[in-house]
Amino acid sequence: MQLRFSKMHGIGNDFVVLDCRQHEFPLDAVQIRALGDRHTGVGFDQLLSVEPARDPSCAFYYGIWNADGSPSGQCGNGVRCVAAWLHRAGALAIGENVRIESPSDPVIVRLLGAHEVTVDMGEPIFEPARIPFEVAAAADRYDIRVGNETLEIGVVSMGNPHAVVVLDDFHEPLRMQSGPLLSTHERFAQGANAGFVQPLDRTRLRLRVHERGAGWTLACGTGACAAMAVLHQRGEVDDSVAVELPGGTLRIDWAGPGHTLWMTGAATFAFEGEWPVPAAMT
Incomplete structure (x- = not known):
């Protein structure tokens, strides 16, 4: 055939x-x-x-x-x-x-x-049970044990589950080691896309994503949406953000709860x- x-x-x-x-x-x-x-x-x-x-x-x-x-x-x-x-x-x-x-x-x-x-x-979904993510109560930050490290993550669903880790140094070795472990962590019943984000300012983010079932990719659209949503929920970015990925840049627009999120790109x-x-x- x-x-x-x-x-x-x-x-x-x-x-x-x-x-x-x-x-x-x-x-x-x-x-x-x-x-x-x-x-x-x-x-x-x-x-x-x-x-x-x-x-x-x-x-x-x-x-x-x-x-x-x-x-x-x-x-x-x-x-x-x-x-x-x-x-x-x-x-x-x-x-x-x-x-x-x-x-x-x-x-x-x-x-x-x-x-x-x-x-x-x-609209981004932050309720843990709907992501799904195992935790006693909803918050905008969670501690999770990954290998020999404890990471602070945000979690959100953009139609698929995401864990978002904020890094000060985008080239930390932790990113490469933790991505596959976080994607298959037992607290995510369906696995998760693991995003590692470095805020550059309130309108620009740098992101790399390890996708469940695919590994490290040059770009992840829902990952860019998830990173912006998690940081917006914390009040750390504006309503329109450029997300820089290895393959190029996406624009993500979200005005917050009660509004849908828009993604624009090639x-x-x-x-x-x-x-x-x-x-x-x-």
Whole structure:
């Protein structure tokens, strides 16, 4: 079986996008891992499918799978790529607001240009049980034991769970050591994306994210939203923040509780191709 795909990225966070509007999603977890292998497959941080909407209030549905074959609830860079893909397919006009269904909650996307998208990511969720994060009572800071260290974290859901660690020195070795441990910590029942953020001033942050199921990525859209939301909750950043990631910069806008959070950034096509699904997998 030849599987047609589009390769895309959102400031370096890379995706394979499959058109499943006319047929069911064709891969299982083993096949997803094979396709995601950067040596013997195509390679990606996440796999995205564009499908008919389940929710009648939405125009389309998009599925999300990590490179290890596990499903994901949300992907901020991914939804921008889905929007750009829909525009190229003739299903989304520049300037048009469209409601798209994700595995967690619907989002509203608007194309500012063929390769720039702004997304209403919903209101950040801080209630521990809804993230989910195991703790006795809600707070804006929590201590958590990770390896031989105790870290102070903020937790939030942006459709997927996030742990946010504030660093004075962005190049601390702690970041590389703690990211994988924090992503799989037992207090996060579904795992978590671990974000390490250095505030540069009230309008600029520097961020690196270890994503559950994908590892260290060049960019994480929901991670940028989570870092801004946690610091905004503490009163440490303004309502509009530029988040600098290894792959590029995202703008995050949030006016606080009672308001939805908006993320704006690029979506780029890399190439189109066909992948021969190995016969043993079909």
